[in-house]
Amino acid sequence: MRKESKGLMIALGLVAMMAAGCAKEEVVKQDEPVVPQQTVKQAEPAQPAQPAAQQQEQKQEATASDEAAANALETVYFDFDKSDLRQDARDALSKNAEVLLKKLADAKIQIAGNCDERGSDEYNLALGDRRAKSAAKYLETLGVKADRISTISYGKEKPAVQGHDESAWAKNRRDDFVIVK
Amino acid sequence: MLTLRRRSDTWLGVTLILSVTLHLAAFLFFIWLQQRTPDLGKVQTTYYVDVVNLPVASPQTGSPTPAPAAQRQELAAAPQTGPSAAPLPAAPAPAKIEKATPAPTGKAAPTAAKSFQERLAKLQGKADAEREAAALESLRRKVAGGRAGMPGARGSQAGSDYTAYLHSRLKDAFRETISYQTKAPYVLVRLTIDSNGRIIRILFDHSSGDKLFEKSVQRAILLAEQRIVPPPNHSTYEGAFVFKPQGVAQR
Amino acid sequence: MSRITALLLCLSMLCLLPGPAHSASYIEVTAPGNRQLKLAVVPAQPAAGAAAHPELANEMAETEAFDLNMSGLFAAERHDAAPLPQGLGLSVIDYVPWLSAGYDYVIRGEYALRSDGLTAEFRLFDVLGKKQLLVKRYIGQAKDLRYFAHAFCDEVLGTLTGEKGAFTSRLIYVSSQTGHKEIYIMDWDGHNTQQITRNRSITISPDISPDGREIIFTSYKRGNPDLYKRALSSTVDVPISTRRGLNITGAWSPDGTKIALALSKDGNTELYTINRDGSAPTRLTVSHSANVSPAWSPDGSKIAFVSDRMGRPQIFVMDANGGNVHRLTTNGGSNFNPAWSPKGDKIAYTHQSGSFQIYLMNADGSGNTQLTTVGRNERPRWSPDGRLLAFSSERSGSDSIYVMRLDGSGQTKVSHTTGQNIHPVWTPRR
Numbered sequence: 058m059r060k061e062s063k064g065l066m067i068a069l070g071l072v073a074m075m076a077a078g079c080a081k082e083e084v085v086k087q088d089e090p091v092v093p094q095q096t097v098k099q100a101e102p103a104q105p106a107q108p109a110a111q112q113q114e115q116k117q118e119a120t121a122s123d124e125a126a127a128n129a130l131e132t133v134y135f136d137f138d139k140s141d142l143r144q145d146a147r148d149a150l151s152k153n154a155e156v157l158l159k160k161l162a163d164a165k166i167q168i169a170g171n172c173d174e175r176g177s178d179e180y181n182l183a184l185g186d187r188r189a190k191s192a193a194k195y196l197e198t199l200g201v202k203a204d205r206i207s208t209i210s211y212g213k214e215k216p217a218v219q220g221h222d223e224s225a226w227a228k229n230r231r232d233d234f235v236i237v238k
Numbered sequence: 239m240l241t242l243r244r245r246s247d248t249w250l251g252v253t254l255i256l257s258v259t260l261h262l263a264a265f266l267f268f269i270w271l272q273q274r275t276p277d278l279g280k281v282q283t284t285y286y287v288d289v290v291n292l293p294v295a296s297p298q299t300g301s302p303t304p305a306p307a308a309q310r311q312e313l314a315a316a317p318q319t320g321p322s323a324a325p326l327p328a329a330p331a332p333a334k335i336e337k338a339t340p341a342p343t344g345k346a347a348p349t350a351a352k353s354f355q356e357r358l359a360k361l362q363g364k365a366d367a368e369r370e371a372a373a374l375e376s377l378r379r380k381v382a383g384g385r386a387g388m389p390g391a392r393g394s395q396a397g398s399d400y401t402a403y404l405h406s407r408l409k410d411a412f413r414e415t416i417s418y419q420t421k422a423p424y425v426l427v428r429l430t431i432d433s434n435g436r437i438i439r440i441l442f443d444h445s446s447g448d449k450l451f452e453k454s455v456q457r458a459i460l461l462a463e464q465r466i467v468p469p470p471n472h473s474t475y476e477g478a479f480v481f482k483p484q485g486v487a488q489r
Numbered sequence: 490m491s492r493i494t495a496l497l498l499c500l501s502m503l504c505l506l507p508g509p510a511h512s513a514s515y516i517e518v519t520a521p522g523n524r525q526l527k528l529a530v531v532p533a534q535p536a537a538g539a540a541a542h543p544e545l546a547n548e549m550a551e552t553e554a555f556d557l558n559m560s561g562l563f564a565a566e567r568h569d570a571a572p573l574p575q576g577l578g579l580s581v582i583d584y585v586p587w588l589s590a591g592y593d594y595v596i597r598g599e600y601a602l603r604s605d606g607l608t609a610e611f612r613l614f615d616v617l618g619k620k621q622l623l624v625k626r627y628i629g630q631a632k633d634l635r636y637f638a639h640a641f642c643d644e645v646l647g648t649l650t651g652e653k654g655a656f657t658s659r660l661i662y663v664s665s666q667t668g669h670k671e672i673y674i675m676d677w678d679g680h681n682t683q684q685i686t687r688n689r690s691i692t693i694s695p696d697i698s699p700d701g702r703e704i705i706f707t708s709y710k711r712g713n714p715d716l717y718k719r720a721l722s723s724t725v726d727v728p729i730s731t732r733r734g735l736n737i738t739g740a741w742s743p744d745g746t747k748i749a750l751a752l753s754k755d756g757n758t759e760l761y762t763i764n765r766d767g768s769a770p771t772r773l774t775v776s777h778s779a780n781v782s783p784a785w786s787p788d789g790s791k792i793a794f795v796s797d798r799m800g801r802p803q804i805f806v807m808d809a810n811g812g813n814v815h816r817l818t819t820n821g822g823s824n825f826n827p828a829w830s831p832k833g834d835k836i837a838y839t840h841q842s843g844s845f846q847i848y849l850m851n852a853d854g855s856g857n858t859q860l861t862t863v864g865r866n867e868r869p870r871w872s873p874d875g876r877l878l879a880f881s882s883e884r885s886g887s888d889s890i891y892v893m894r895l896d897g898s899g900q901t902k903v904s905h906t907t908g909q910n911i912h913p914v915w916t917p918r919r
Contacts, residue, residue, distance in 0.1 A: 138801065177825035177839060177867060178911070179694060179738050180795055180802050182714065183751065183758035183779035186735050190756070209713065210735060210753075214670070214691050405516050412520040415593075415617075419562060419650055426515055449651030450562060454524070457593070457617050480515035483523065 129156045130166065130234035133192055134227065138176065140187035142195055150192060153234060154199035161236065168192050169233040170210040171217070173226035178212055185210030192232045207237070400469050401477050404431075404462075408479060411461035415454045416483060423448035424482045425455045431475040435468035443478070455481045525561075526593040526649070529568035530554045533598030533609060537576050542602050545634055549609065552638035553596060555678060556656040559901070560646055560876060561894045563594075573597070577610060587616045594622075596645070607631045611641040613648065623648045635680055636919065643918065646874070655874035657919040661685075661695045661704060662881075662890050665908035672706055674721075677872070677879075677892065677915070679903035685719070686726070694912055698741050698765075701917040705729070705739040705748060716750060716767070729767030734758075740783045742809075749773070749783035749792055760794055762809075773811035784827040784836070785809070786852070793817065793827035793836055804838055817854035826868045830875050837869035837878055847880050849895065860897035872915050879903075879913035
């Protein structure tokens with residue numbers, strides 16, 4: 058516990074320094090075609106904004122993960138009804154692995170698989186599960202220890218953005234990376 | 239019987255078996271035919287629907303003058319000697335009218351109201367298919383050798399006419415009550431009508447099991463009973479009917 | 490001599506033969522169409538000495554008319570009539586006015602609201618047959634009046650069709666009215682809505698035990714999508730499957746002893762059965778793909794489910810032990826949410842090719858029929874009598890629970906809660 062918080066402190070410090078200066082630019086610079094990291098992260102808390110209660114669910118995530126630290130891990134996107142990793146997804150995962158091996162060497166993460174609104178909600182839970190697991194497997198092959206990674210699927214229950222068109226769907230077919238204690 | 243026991247003739251046995259099988263075959267063929275195609279009785283009934291019902295049938299759609307009176311009479315008071323009694327004795331027509339059907343109706347038409355024309359057209363359309371089937375059927379019978387001739391025609395002329403009359407009445411009533419919940423329901427019913435025109439026995443021989451449909455048949459019979467005249471010659475009448483929805487189920 | 494005898498015998502048989510043929514020759518009586526029976530519901534009259542509460546009588550009458558109309562067999566309507574002077578029990582019904590008004594059946598009733606509760610009696614009359622077909626008396630509280638009406642309509646269908654209605658059944662469903670997906674329950678017609686769970690999380694996919702006492706559902710209340718059980722009379726959620734990964738789409742077996750569900754503990758999302766306490770997981774499917782949404786056949790011998798083992802999600806069927814798997818839907822697109830009819834002859838499901846629509850097919854996969862056309866429609870579930878389907882539809886903005894007949898007619902919105910309203914499940918009759 059103490060070890061972890063120490064690690065977190067270091068990570069925090071590091072990230073804070075980065076955040077002050079180049080973090081934003083760095084995010085933009087990545088050739089992530091779909092959507093800039095920043096917008097996704099803002100959209101997510103904004104979406105369930107209506108009731109305060111939804112926050113509770115994210116409380117554990119929110120408290121555990123520092124926003125800045127979370128920002129260090131890139132969201133990974135998928136094709137429709139697919140859980141295999143595209144090239145851009147593999148690139149993002151490589152970066153995530155690097156962060157996890159160096160900057161957040163002690164952090165445990167949860168990968169949350171999500172889907173777009175098409176498909177039945179029940180089937181999408183399974184699809185999201187598969188998406189989370191395929192990212193987890195890839196991170197493991199890149200050297201991140203399996204016991205640091207857990208997965209969860211939200212199916213289409215937690216869309217990053219609202220909308221009924223391909224641009225919205227593309228942003229919702231994703232794996233979120235959340236740092237847990 | 240005595241001869242049979244005394245002489246054990248092998249010839250007799252063979253002939254007997256042969257004849258039994260032959261007859262059985264003929265019998266089964268006859269049943270098959272019956273199931274596949276409507277029997278001859280239908281032709282008569284179709285004809286009868288037009289003529290017998292002319293003055294009174296389906297009062298809702300009937301000509302304006304007699305309609306309200308007839309309706310009230312039929313709804314409230316039951317089977318006195320309504321206007322329907324008149325055409326019946328007049329009507330007994332030759333038993334085997336097949337091709338002749340259009341002729342009498344054609345003559346009757348100009349005298350009737352416009353509504354009749356419409357009804358006639360409707361009935362004609364429906365009847366055409368049946369008539370065609372019946373004609374084919376009678377042809378087939380001729381080819382088959384006439385042995386399985388229409389048994390119904392052999393009875394008293396009046397009896398078969400009353401059947402036709404009753405059929406038309408049941409059909410009219412059934413139109414008003416038909417209701418079902420399964421795909422192809424049917425009910426086989428045996429009716430006994432006493433000399434006063436009362437239905438004294440309703441026997442359900444067989445049913446496809448659709449209770450809603452059974453009820454609608456029961457109600458059709460009840461409804462028809464209020465409108466029928468007694469069988470001719472103060473006799474008791476017994477007839478067997480199969481009730482089915484027409485064509486494909488539609489809501 | 491023998492020849493002559495034989496000939497005679499044959500002849501006599503000849504004469505005999507047409508005999509049975511004759512009696513078997515039924516004359517065909519046919520009629521076109523399928524009439525809806527016209528039924529008048531007269532608002533109940535106060536019993537002798539009881540105070541008049543027309544609002545109660547009217548609500549019961551409207552409830553009955555709505556139920557009977559939704560059955561599809563009746564054109565039922567409320568029809569006011571003068572009270573019977575001698576009360577319901579002693580009066581002689583005058584059928585003639587009903588007959589001339591074209592009604593087939595009439596329902597009349599009598600009620601008494603007293604300090605100790607509400608009593609109601611309903612009677613069904615056959616106008617043409619001029620007889621009383623059914624009498625039922627209900628005793629309870631004023632809040633039970635809709636239940637009284639539903640219960641009587643169950644009996645009316647039983648009397649007239651041989652198969653009771655299911656209007657006393659209720660609908661369990663998921664609503665996001667509070668901002669969270671929680672389980673709710675309402676009467677089948679949308680009245681008496683009550684919230685069941687208060688997990689303030691994501692709570693979905695309810696199913697009810699065959700005895701109607703307990704529900705199961707999946708909730709994220711502890712983070713992971715776990716399967717919980719709760720007695721309807723209680724407020725305690727008992728976790729029964731909290732295995733790593735998904736514990737979703739629980740479906741109670743018809744005999745109530747087992748629960749089929751999808752678990753991803755072994756990698757893929759596969760189907761398992763567990764005991765009703767969550768023990769003894771038995772794996773049913775073996776694939777490299779996702780398998781969800783098990784639906785038991787009513788005899789418990791088979792399970793239909795959704796799998797994407799052949800590409801897009803399709804409906805498959807297998808024996809309840811996992812053997813003999815074969816594909817049912819081959820109509821292109823994706824297919825979800827199988828639901829087996831109570832008689833076992835049909836399977837309702839959601840078909841997606843572009844939009845989501847409810848379809849019906851025979852249990853062998855033949856005879857696909859589209860039932861809905863407007864908006865996005867999902868997750869059909871059968872009423873206990875097999876006459877109605879509940880489903881969720883987005884046609885009016887956000888998802889709501891709808892009910893329709895098996896031919897797709899009578900599509901009616903029944904849920905009143907706001908937000909997303911999905912995952913309807915019928916309870917057994919009360």
